[in-house]
Amino acid sequence: MASLSIIFLTFISISLLPVLCLSFSPENPTDRRVLVLLDDLDLKSSHSIFFKSLQARGFELDFKLADDPKITLQRYGQYLYDGLILFSPMTERFGGSLDLEAVLDFVDAGHDLIVSGDTNASDLIRTIAAECGVDFDEDPSAMVIDHTSYAVSDIEGDHALIASDGFIQSDIILGSTKIEAPVLFKGIGHSLNPANSLVLKVLSASPSAYSANPNSKLANPPSLTGSAISLVSVVQARNNARIMISGSIDMFSNQLFKSAVQKAGASNKYRKSGNEQFVTELSKWVFHERGHLKAVTVRHHKVGETDEPAMYRINDDLEYSVEIYEWSGTSWEPYVANDVQVQFYMMSPYVLKTLSTNKKGLYYTSFKVPDVYGVFQFKVEYQRLGYTSLSLAKQIPIRPFRHNEYDRFIKTAFPYYGASFSTMAGFFIFSIVYLFNK
Template identity: 40%
Template sequence: KFGEKNYDHLIIFAPSVEEFGGSITVEEITRFVDEGGNLLVAGGSNLGNAIRELALQHGFEFDESDTMVIDHHNYDGILDDGHHTTIVANKLQLLKAQLVVGETAKMNDVLFKGVAMIAHKNNRLRLDVLRATSTAYSYNPTAAMEEYPGALGQQILLIGAMQARNNARVVFTGSLDMFSDVYMSANVRKMGEGGEAVQSGNFQLLTALSKWVFKESGVLRVKKVEHHLAGTKEVPREYTIMDEVEYAIEIEELRDGKWRPFDQKDVQLEFVRIDPFVRTTLSAKNGRFSTRFKLPDVYGVYKFLVDYRRVGYTHLYDVQQVQLHKPGFSPGEAQQPGVDQTGL
């Protein structure tokens, strides 16, 4: 309303819906994401056109209605009804990103029952959160196999996600059952394996995934940026070529509802005109990332640029523009005809 979102997040757990009704359409939901809203969608074997079209808008495609993921080697010996569609997925099939999927070292097998999904090859923003095994395929479990399956093996996504360029987050899965109390509390025993049944990892996985998609984890922000001549706190109007400068950026991460110092050691700075003249990894201490370097001997307009992109984190981008001049430059020279201050 009045250019502002009424809600930050949207959950759609209505797999069979053919249309959303009222003013809610696939186009409106897509616009919601384009404006920074976050989206969580669960499908199922009885999939309606609305969910199918919505997935296509975000680079994912569900298989035909009445089909399900089938795996004769990886199904649950307790809940499965004989069609081998209650899939048991292990932690090795998960995306290697703790922010998105949680701590997999302590995670038990996950239960999935639903429709297969594939990602478009040109969907470069996608995250393959949970893949099927090489023995899985997609077909109608009650029909005789008369044609090639719609999807095979690790081509099949059980859960897919995307972080858009505006940092909006989207998650699609083909299984609404994954979120049910039955699956979250179920004891799992993969058919053919001995030992005691153990509680499924659904609760742990979906808790972490929900926190991620609703931006309760993996969110970064810039608290403060500063640059100045080395050894001083002076920020000159313009820098001179070959000056020694110090640069620092303070970054915070949202954890447990509070902004805390970002704790990583791979943040880099580029000092760029057209191409980077300097690229260096910043020294990290309690969320403050800093460096000291000598400016290049070519004058012109430059940028201190931090462009931090890591799986699971929001895209952090900060630019500070400065001018470099030759020694003895005076501002009046910029007004003289024929004097080129670009360095090009």
């Protein structure tokens, strides 16, 4: 009986294995488990609109104080979260096993990160931002001030609450719906590290802005001025992990989400600021709900055939194809573009072709194998602003003609053939004349 029970349980386990594997396999690229670290749990209610928008889109938020001694990002070598939100600009040291190195390793593993600084941001937050290519103003009490593009308010002379509309021009990052109202911002500015080519400004200050302490007179020229000041920046790492860095935690607050806004000197007054739309659309990009590509079904074969060969011969005609899809937030849709290219590569590209598309996700082309033998690669390196990068490589050897595959007579060699036969004919005639001439 015991043996029969074991056999029955084994059969049930094997039969359910495909179902279990399917149920735990990810159906979309969107990060779902997000750890939110706060300086104060009151932020959970004062910034509830932002958090509820994430939860409405299917995210599971785990709120913890930044100095909670039980904080851990991974267990038994597996990450417990897919995203991390640091709304703890004042924290000097994280609790538990979380530290600067752990945060950077989290991003290096391909996970996403939102960091919010503020005035008097701690050295820890500044260091995390610096590792991502962003340098906050060195003055710990500095704020972005603008005497031209400030938001009109009841507080006379409060020019630290600015109304910015310096958005990046990218529908992929900020969505296709234009943000009409300016974004209210009150916090610290930052600059981009010129050595880091991966960081982008998504919200810039106006040319009249500068960074300084609003409660003291300027003794020296400010270190950050004009449009060089970035208010919100993003990074897409080479492993496609995405990072958002903001200099204001108030920008995410319910108060600024609901506030009316009027830019100084402008006649238009908006009943609601652009903060909610801006932050929501940007968070969709950060958490891969938009601009995420995948490539499947990479194929190559000789023209007229369907099977992929083990190698090609020089001068063979071949066809190459790949399918590329884009995540729409709910499903995979065909990606349509006219700038996807394939390289046939050995040390350098011998062939560079722009792929044609049927606008249903399939990209294809055909070309002749170059008259060079060796080990080649089909390479697709696709990088476009706002989209995850694609890097595809497939290796294939190229052989020369075999001894029995050459043409018996080559047209370009006819002069040499003629020279050989004329030499033989001349020798024969010379021999006859020499032997029989008296």
